[in-house]
Amino acid sequence: MQRSNMHVLTVLDHPNPDSFSAAVAQQFMSGAEAAGHSTELADLNAEGFDPCWSMADIEADDGDTAPSDVQKEQTRIARADAICFVFPLFWWGMPAMTKGWVDRVWSWGWAYDQLDDPEKSLQRPRTGVLLVPAGARSDEMETEGYLAALDTAWMKGTFGYFGFTQRDLQILNGSTGSDARRKALLNRAYDIGASLKPPL
Numbered sequence: 001m002q003r004s005n006m007h008v009l010t011v012l013d014h015p016n017p018d019s020f021s022a023a024v025a026q027q028f029m030s031g032a033e034a035a036g037h038s039t040e041l042a043d044l045n046a047e048g049f050d051p052c053w054s055m056a057d058i059e060a061d062d063g064d065t066a067p068s069d070v071q072k073e074q075t076r077i078a079r080a081d082a083i084c085f086v087f088p089l090f091w092w093g094m095p096a097m098t099k100g101w102v103d104r105v106w107s108w109g110w111a112y113d114q115l116d117d118p119e120k121s122l123q124r125p126r127t128g129v130l131l132v133p134a135g136a137r138s139d140e141m142e143t144e145g146y147l148a149a150l151d152t153a154w155m156k157g158t159f160g161y162f163g164f165t166q167r168d169l170q171i172l173n174g175s176t177g178s179d180a181r182r183k184a185l186l187n188r189a190y191d192i193g194a195s196l197k198p199p200l
Helices: 020-034 055-061 068-079 096-105 138-143 146-161 179-194
Strands: 007-012 038-043 082-086 126-134 164-173
Touching: 007 020, 007 068, 020 038, 020 082, 020 126, 020 179, 038 068, 068 096, 126 146, 126 179, 138 146, 138 164, 146 164, 164 179
Parallel strands: 007 038, 007 082, 082 126, 126 164
Antiparallel strands: none
16 A cells, blocks of 8 residues: 655754754655655754744743744644654753744644643644754663653654644664774665654
C-alpha cells in the first residue's frame, strides 16, 4: 500500500552551517524527499529568529495579535504534516534558539488552551521527530537516567501539547566520534526521513 505524501518541516538550530547538525538535517530531508514527501527548512540561526520571550508574546496570549515573526512560523507549521527538530544536546537540554522558538511559537490559544491533559492540542495531528546529536555515550545516558528524563520532559511534556500523534526521539550518540560513526549517524538520519510514518 502506497503511503500518502506529506509536507515535512525541519527546524534546525545550529549557528554553524557546516555543523554536523546541519548535515543531519540535510540527510533527513533527502530521505523524506526520496520517499516522495515535500520538505521545508526553518534554519533558525540563519533566518535570525528572535528566541526571547517578550511582553508582546504575553499580550498575544491575552488576546492581542501575535508578533509578526511568530505568525510567520505558525503559518509555516500550518503547512506541515510532520515536523523534525534537529539540534545538538546542550547541557542536557535544548539550545536557546530551539527553546525560544517553542516558547514563542507554540503559544497559548494557538497550540493549546488547557493544562490538565497534555495529550490535548488545538493543533491537528502531526508526526514529530527529534534528531539530537550528542557526544555522550548511549550507555552513559541510559544508566545515569538522562535518556528517561529527556523522554519525559520532551515527548510526554513539551511535545505532548503539539498534537504529535507519532513521536520519535532519536539521540544520535557519538556525533563527535570517528568519521565512520558520523557517517553511520547520517545514514540513520536519511533512513528516518525515508520511513516517516503519517500522523495517526
